[in-house]
Amino acid sequence: MTVEFCGGFCSLGGFPYFGVQDKMQCFCGSSYGRFGISNEADCNYPCSGNSSQVCGGRWRNSVFSLTYPKRRCFKQSQMPSLNVSSTLPTSWSIAAQTALDCLIPCEASADCQAVIFSGQQRLCHLLRFAYPPASLSITDGDYFVRG
Template sequence: MTVEFCGGFCSLGGFPYFGVQHRRQCFCGRSYGHFGKSNETDCKFSCLGNSKQECGGHWRNSVFALTYPTASSSRRCPASNLPTSWSIAAQTALDCLIPCEASADCQAVIFSGQQRLCHLLRFAYPPASLSSTDGDFLFAAESARSKTV
C-alpha cells in the first residue's frame, strides 16, 4: 500500500476523498470527519509499500483529498473517450516498463510473455477488460513519478 496506489484506486470511482489506515488498508469516501480529528501522533504508521509515507494508525485514517481537472464545457471530452489502458507489442517485461516510465499517463503494466503483448495502465489497477489477462503485473518506478494529492 502507498498513498499513490490508494489515491489512484479511489480516483477510478470519482471519490473526492481517500484514506489509508494501519499500513495496508485503503478507503474511498464522499465525506470524512464523522468521528472528528484525532491526534497526529496516532497516524504515524509507515506504509508497507513505501516506508517514507505515513499510512494512518490503529483505527485511524490518514485522509487525503482528490482533485479532478475541470475544463470549459465546449472543450471537455467525455470521460469514456479517455482509455484506461493501451497495448503495444513487447518481447520482454523491460520492453513494457521503458515506455511506461517515459509516459506521464502510465502507472503500471501487465506483460503477457505468451502473447508478447504489453498492456500499459493509466491507473495502478487493471480495468475489468484486463482482469483475466495472464501475465506479470508491474508498477512503474516511483522515482519517476511526482504526484501531489
C-alpha cells in the same frame, strides 16, 4: 500500500477523499468522515510499500483529498481487461435504448466514471470506477469512459 497507490486507485472512482490505515489498508470516500479529526500522533504506522510514508494507525486513517479538472465529455474506448473487486457495489444498471440514455445519467452522477451499453440487451451498466467490477458478468457492449 503507498499514499500514491491508494490515491491513484481512489481517483479511478472520482472520490474526493481517500485514507490509508493500519500500514496497508486503503479507503475511498465521498465525505471526510463523521468522527472528525483525531490526534495526529495516532497516525504513526509506516506504509507497507514505502516505510518513509505514514499510513494511518490502528483504527485511524491518514486522510487526503483529491481534486479533479472539470470533465464534460466521454470517449468510446476498448473495454479494459482489468476489473475492480469490492465488497461494496461499484456499478448499477438501468434500461436504455441508446448509448446516450446511458451517458446522460452518468454525467449527472458524481459517482459514475464509465458506462457499458449493451444494445442487444437494451441495458446500461454505470460504473463507479473506470474499470468494470469483477461481479459484472456481462462486459460486452460499447464502453465509454469520462475523458
